[in-house]
Amino acid sequence: MTNDTNVHWHEHSVSREKREELMGHKGCVIWFTGLSGCGKSTIANLVDHKLHERGIHSFVLDGDNVRHGLNAGPGMLKDKHSEEFAKRFGLGFSAEDREENIRRIGAVAELFNSAGIVTLTAFISPYRQDRDRARDLVGEGNFIEVLVDAPLEVCESRDPKGLYKKARAGEIKGFTGIDDPYEAPTAPELVLKSGDKDAETLAEEVIAYLIENKKISG
Numbered sequence: 001m002t003n004d005t006n007v008h009w010h011e012h013s014v015s016r017e018k019r020e021e022l023m024g025h026k027g028c029v030i031w032f033t034g035l036s037g038c039g040k041s042t043i044a045n046l047v048d049h050k051l052h053e054r055g056i057h058s059f060v061l062d063g064d065n066v067r068h069g070l071n072a073g074p075g076m077l078k079d080k081h082s083e084e085f086a087k088r089f090g091l092g093f094s095a096e097d098r099e100e101n102i103r104r105i106g107a108v109a110e111l112f113n114s115a116g117i118v119t120l121t122a123f124i125s126p127y128r129q130d131r132d133r134a135r136d137l138v139g140e141g142n143f144i145e146v147l148v149d150a151p152l153e154v155c156e157s158r159d160p161k162g163l164y165k166k167a168r169a170g171e172i173k174g175f176t177g178i179d180d181p182y183e184a185p186t187a188p189e190l191v192l193k194s195g196d197k198d199a200e201t202l203a204e205e206v207i208a209y210l211i212e213n214k215k216i217s218g
């Protein structure tokens with residue numbers, strides 16, 4: 001690859017196939033999307049647990065955790081040196097920052113995927129275009145978009161972190177579903193009805209999908 005940045009892709013000496021052979025399964029990205037409180041983290045972690053019990057290498061990339069590290073904004077990092085960088089490169093919740101948040105997560109998910117890990121991401125990821133970019137990066141067939149679908153009223157009544165309350169009070173601006181849009185996927189690989197069914201049942205639906213689509217063996 002040639003470009004004018006002098007940054008070149010270093011080809012892995014261990015091929016993806018060799019890596020998958022060692023793992024005993026392929027990597028993929030299971031991209032959960034949905035309103036705050038719809039159950040992304042809960043379900044992703046249940047699926048992670050079930051995969052682990054089956055001897056599958058999996059990992060959850062979760063919204064808040066990534067915002068505490070990789071994408072941490074000002075005021076979130078302890079040492080002064082890192083804080084300076086967080087001021088320059090940290091991310092907030094503006095449309096532009098949300099886009100960059102998802103771009104970085106997509107890139108990290110793709111690295112995990114190419115390492116052969118079943119990667120679960122649990123981010124609101126409200127904008128269709130951002131998710132589609134992640135899909136393009138990971139590649140069709142390896143990207144499983146999962147809409148965690150519960151009505152806003154249900155998510156708001158759960159309000160596990162008290163965020164809806166703050167958004168309604170005007171203490172948080174640009175909150176998805178309240179004063180910022182959520183663009184639902186038009187053709188997700190899977191829809192989980194988290195307003196009707198319990199998390200355990202929905203996690204089993206994800207496992208069944210992975211078996212049916214030969215991502216893992218039954």
Ligand SMILES: Nc1ncnc2c1ncn2[C@@H]1O[C@H](COP(=O)(O)OP(=O)(O)O)[C@@H](O)[C@H]1O
Nearest residue numbers: 036037038039040041042158160194197198199
């Ligand atoms: N069917 C369900 N699926 C997922 N979570 C559920 C379900 N029913 C109730 N809950 C509860 O709703 C909350 C969802 O929170 P969380 O998983 O953090 O959502 P998100 O990560 O999408 O913001 C949790 O407190 C969970 O126990």
Ligand SMILES: [Mg+2]
Nearest residue numbers: 040041063122
């Ligand atoms: Mg969450």
